[in-house]
Amino acid sequence: MIINHPILGPRDSQEFTYLGDATLIDRPDWEADDAAGQFHDYLYLRDNPAGEHRELWFHEQGDRSWLVVTRNTVTHEILNVELARDVARARGRSK
C-alpha cells in the first residue's frame, strides 16, 4: 500500500506503524461522572467496519508524524490522508 503523505508525498506503508481506529483521538474527559465506563469503551471497544475505516498511522521511518488515513478494509484502497494534528485541532483539541 502507498500512503500519500500530505507533506512528503507518496510513501510505502512499510515506513509506517499502525495504531488503529482514529476515534482514539477522542480521549474521554477524565473528570466526567462516568469516566470509568467511557474509558472502557474508548480503550477496548471498536466499530471494526468492513469498508471505509479512519485509522491512525505513525510515520516511524519518516518524519514521525501521525496521520489519519481513510482506507477501505475490504479492498485496501486508500481514500484520504490527513495530518492527525489537523484532525485533532479541527475537533477542538490542543489549541
Next chain:
Amino acid sequence: MRYSGLKVIKEALTGHKGWRPTWRDPEPKKSYDVVIIGGGGHGLATAYYLAKNHGITNVAVIEKGWIGGGNVGRNTTIIRSNYLLDGNEPFYELSLKLWEGLEQDFNYNAMVSQRGILNLVHTDAQRDAARRRGNAMILNGSDAELLDVDGVRAMYPFLNFNNARFPIKGGLLHRRGGTVRHDAVAWGYARGADLRGVDIIQNCEVTGFKIENGKCLGVETTKGFIGANKVASCVAGSSSRVMEKAGMRLPIESHVLQAFVSEGLKPVLDGVITFGAGHFYCSQSDKGGLVFGGDLDMYNSYAQRGNLPVVEDVIEGGMALIPALGRVRMLRSWGGVMDMSMDGSPFIDKTHVDGLYFNGGWCYGGFKATPASGWCYAHLLATDTPHKVATEYRLDRFRRGCMIDEKGQGAQPNLH
C-alpha cells in the same frame, strides 16, 4: 453416509458409484431449539457436541457460503496445548485431549498427527520464559521438555545454529502438539452432526436478528425468518459485522494473517518448529509442502489477502532459521481474517440479549481450539453456565480488569 472397510472394498469393485453425500442439504424449518450462525469448525463442532453430549438435536447451522470455507480451511493446521496463563491452558489442554480421541469419536479420518512442536529459544531470558511456560503446561496436565542446543541439533541439524545475532540456545518441546487435516475436521463434525439430526443450511446469510423486549427470537436470513429459542453466533473473522446487527460493539478488530506453502519436497521436517527471534513457524504437510506463516499484516482488514511487506518479513525469518529454504520455490500464499481481541484471548459467553450467545475473538489460535470451543459452547448453550475450563472467556472481562493477556501487550490487537 456411514463408512466401513467393507464399504470401501465394495465401492472399489463397483466403480465408486454408491457413495452418497456425506450430509443432507435441507431447507430450513420454521424454528429450531438452537440456531448456530457460522458453519466453520467451531460452529459445526458446537452442533456436534450439542447433539452428542446434551441430546439437543433440533439444531440448525446456518452458513453464508459453504461449510469449512472460512478459517478452518485457511489455517496452518497446528494443534497444541502450550499456553501459560490459568485462564487459557486448561481450555487448550481439554482441546488437545479431544483432538487425541477425535477420529475414533466421530469415525472420520482427520489425520491427527502428534509430531511435536519445538519453540526455539535464542537468549537466556527466553530460556527462563520457556522453562516457566513449560512448568505451567505440566501443572495443567500438558507435556513439555526443555531441550539444550545439542537436543535441538539432534532433531533438526539443518537449522542455522550460529546465526550471529540470534544463535539457537535450545527449545521447548511439546511432543503431543502436531498437525491435523483441517478440512476433514469441518467435514467430520458436519457428518457427525448431520447423522444426529442437525440441519446444515449452506448459502444462507444472516441479515439480521429479531429482538423483542431484550429477547432474541430468531434470525432473518436470505432464506427467510428462522425462529430459535437460542441463537449462537460463531463467525470469528466477521464477528463485529454480525453482532453489529444486534447492536453490539465488540472488543475485537479484524486483521489479515497470511500463510504460505512451498512446492512438495521429500520428507525433511518431521515436526513443527517456531523461530523465537522473529515471527516464523513451519511444518511439512503430508503432501510434502512446507507450510509456514508469520505475523499479521498489522492493519484492519477483511480482504482475505495480504500485502508484500509481510511476505518479505516472513521469508526473511524463514531464511534466518532455515537457510536451505532459499532453494525452495513457493507455491501458494493466502490470507485469513482474524478476530483479534484486545487481550489476545477468545470469548465464549452470553450477551446482554436474552437467548443470544457469542463465540469469537480467536485471534490466530482458533483452529487448535476447535473441539474445546464446540464442547464449551455447547455446554453454555445447553446449561446456561460456562464450562469450567472456559469461565474466563467473558465479554465483560475488560470492565472487570481480568484480561487474559498471554503476551502482556495491552489493548493493542495487532500485537497479540
